[in-house]
Amino acid sequence: SFPTRRSSDLLAKNPESFMMDQYFSDYDYKPVTVTNIEDRETYVIEFSQKKGIAEPYYDGIIYLDVNTLAIKKVEFSLSPEGTSYADAFLIKKKPANMNVKTADAHYMVDYRYINGKWTLNNVHYEVRFKVDKKHHWFSKIYTSTVDLAITDKDTLNVAKFKSSESLKPGEIFADRVSTNYDESFWGPYNIIKPEEPIEEAEERITDRK
Secondary structure, X not given: OOOOOOOXXXXXXXXXXXXXXXXXXXXXXXXXXXXXXXXXXXXXXEEEEOOOOOOOOEEEEEEEEOOOXXXXXXXXXXXXXXXXXXXXHHOOOOOOOEEXXXXXXXXXXXXXXXXXXXXXXXXXXXXXXXXXXXXXXXXXXXXEEEEEXXXXXXXXXXXXXXXHHOOOOOOOHHHHOOOOOOOOOOOOOOOOOOOOOHHHHHHHHHHOO
């Protein structure tokens, strides 16, 4: 297997390069329009990695709430300029008899405005890898996909996760999962069927409560 470096930075806590002022000069930004999302006026801003920057940066769209200037949603992908530099960040392990290269990567992080605060709503992550087995003629494409849907929120009796229970950037998820994993631990609520739209999965899971 060839696990990825991380699942999502979630942007608000760990911003990506296109949101950090020290990297602004590496990007081109273009205001596109003002649209309406969930009855709120929203700026639409496109950004792209400048040519000649030898880093795994991104192209994408930022949706910015007009009234609060908070991020509503960001959709971004590894730019054609940056994809060739992404392997060191996205590939941590690979079989000795295979060559693995990043084909492309797409991300989406969405927030929802609830009771005067913006909270995480949905996350989507999809990375494709081109795999060449040594001494074979043809390569294959493998896709790693992660979807996170927030279906409920409880602000009472909240306890911070212990450091030992948190997955750090750079750690490999498969290495932290016990071989004695209890499949019943989460009950029926954490299943998103392959190819199922995230909105349908969220509605189906919420209806079970």
